[in-house]
Amino acid sequence: MATADIHIAEDIHHGDHHDQQQSFVTKYIFSQDHKTIAKQFLITGIFWALMGGLMSLVFRLQLGFPEATLEWLRPIFGGWITESGKLDPEFYLAMVTMHGTIMIFFVLTAGLSGTFSNFLIPLQIGARDMASGFMNMLSYWFFFLSSVVMFISLFIETGPASGGWVIYPPLSALPQAMSGSGLGMTMWLIAMVFFIVSTMLGGINYITTIINLRTRGMSFTRLPLTIWAFLLTATLALLSFPVLVAAVLLLIFDRSFGTSFYLSDIYIGGEALPNSGGSPILFQHLFWFLGHPEVYIVILPALGITSEIISTNSRKPIFGYMAMIGSLIAITLLSFVVWAHHMFVTGMNPFLGSVFVLLTFIIAVPSAVKVFNYLTTLWRGNIIFTPAMLFSIGLVSFFITGGVTGLFLGNAALDIQLHDTYFVVAHFHIVMGSAAFFGMVAGVYHWFPKMFGRMMDARLGYIHFWMSFVGIYSVFFPMHYIGIAGFPRRYYSFTNFDAFNSYTDLNALITIAAFITMAAQFIFLFNFFYSIFRGRKAPQNPWRSNTLEWTAPINPEHGNWPGEIPTVYRWPYDYSKPGAKEDFIPQNIPFSETSESNLPNETESIKLEGFDKKDAIVVDDTEE
């Protein structure tokens, strides 16, 4: 009887071994295998990145070359190109809005977290799959549904949502306000609700899997930093996205049912609207309670990926492993108490403002700890410049540059000048956008061999890196100057104002740099898709890395390890350990096999290892 009961429990932990034949549909489309779902997220994310990137080129053309005729875009945009061959101003706003929405939510949340949390969590903690493969599948298909709704909204007659990605009411709440606030906004809201459902399903799964399905010996202090980052990202998402649901729900009621949560005393064409008693600031509070953690949802996975890649390719243990975890946790906690620094100019009480200034500056501390640890890990390492490593170092560079400008913006007094200018645009594109994007690309280069069993071409990777790195700095560095000069973001035209005429050449430069950066991404796309089919076959452990995923077969089946799941005996950063035969010792090598490099306390723990294998039950008790 007891045996039977435990079998039930085992089934829930592992599922069966999945060696039955699968049809095409269950293997590639409605797959419950975390690796396939990760690839689905990645491909969809790349599609959206391409869309979002091309949109930015369209509005960069308008900003950089306001006199140029865009007649040649008429076959694509049709009526959105005006009679005189210019971009329609409302369409410009729609492009800006969709660029932001797509990049933040669809690329850097779903594309980044969805891909790497799904792919790496089971492989790095030693699990057969996610806690619930079905929920995981649902998570992707809700994302897909959300993508479809958002994509269709690009093609409707009144245009997609145009009120900025932050959808502040009353602009977003009143269909009369602008053409994009009609059907386009409704579809935006529907798409986001599906998106949040997807994120919740994914997040619940990631946390459950990390906490409950780790392999034997994989304690929290032996988890790779990637997994720590994914765990905290999912926690952030789980706590902050419901608040966006609340905000969006109230907005939907305001839009469609006539309530007045956000609307008050509004006159349109001299006619007063019936709404009274609402507060648009309320929306901003609710929105930024999600919105600020969201930027950490975007950057934390990239930081986790970078920790792993920098340590592996410096052939050194990560500097300050516990400090890295501590700073991740600190960032997670602090990210919930700084949201109002987005709202300094809403007429907030200056005392309240100064509290948020202080809390915002405190976030600089754990962020600086991370940067310091990256640099000290690199310091005197045997650095191997793989494309993944270059992109990781690029991320650290962006994180420093963008972090410094964050201190300007976090200051309530300076923010009065800088708020809603291109300085803000430059700041978050570097620290969050480009840095997270580099983390994502670094992850793709690093784990491509595990995903597809083949290597990406390194030389094309180098070209991709240098063009992107130089290109991104050329785009966003000049923007700081434009911003300090006071030019507001989201404006259609620079040349309408005498004060800003002098920046036309700087804007032209930015646009040219943006085109070069985008061109580099096509090199990556070619490299990615070509290598899936024609790349060099990957060896078992191409980067000589310690983590568990490289102990799985080169092309793992559903279930990841054909035999038993490996047991973990050490932390993941035993690189260049003095005395060791090789410069890396994977996590599944027991201390009893590495007597030449063990520290005294590690030699002590050999006794426990034998114990571990022979007497199952006693160990189980001690662990609990």
Place this chain on the structure above:
Amino acid sequence: MVRDLQIVEEPGRPVSMEPKKFALWLFIVTIVMLFAAFTSAYIVRQAEGNWLDFSLPSIFYWNTGILLLSSVTMQWAYNSAKRDDLKNVKTAIFLSIVLGIGFLVGQIFGWDMLVDDGVFFVGNPSGSFMYIFTGLHGVHLISGIIFIIIVLIATIKYKVHSKNILLIEMCNTYWHFLDALWVYLFVFLLLNR
């Protein structure tokens, strides 16, 4: 006996909570955050003034009692399942469903009373929030009733017993949570009128 255990069990799992139960708790966390957002929005909005004052419908007290009673019957069902007392399980689950639906009907009567008092969904946010709280809690309660019905069907198929307790245990947790959520909302509304 011990030998059997050694063969089938994988030892040394660092934490051994049932993943589905864990996932349910995480789901509950998301609902908590949702209502935390609403109730804090309520407080922030109320502080700005222009706030319609009205008294809560008296039927809400009765509804609260009904829902608390349903929690008791749900717990009774769970305890009976642990003792393999399947007849009582069915009775108790059935009673919980009836009480749950009774609560929802009572809430609708409550809305009627609010309308009679001149408090509408469209109008001052004070009233709108009232309908949002009760309505959204109702939606979650419907999901809870669906969950109980699933458990009832499983019980009829003899799939709920002391060796297969997970489903009813999760249902029990979720139902108690929904109950506690209502009590929180009710007390919140009483204190912040």
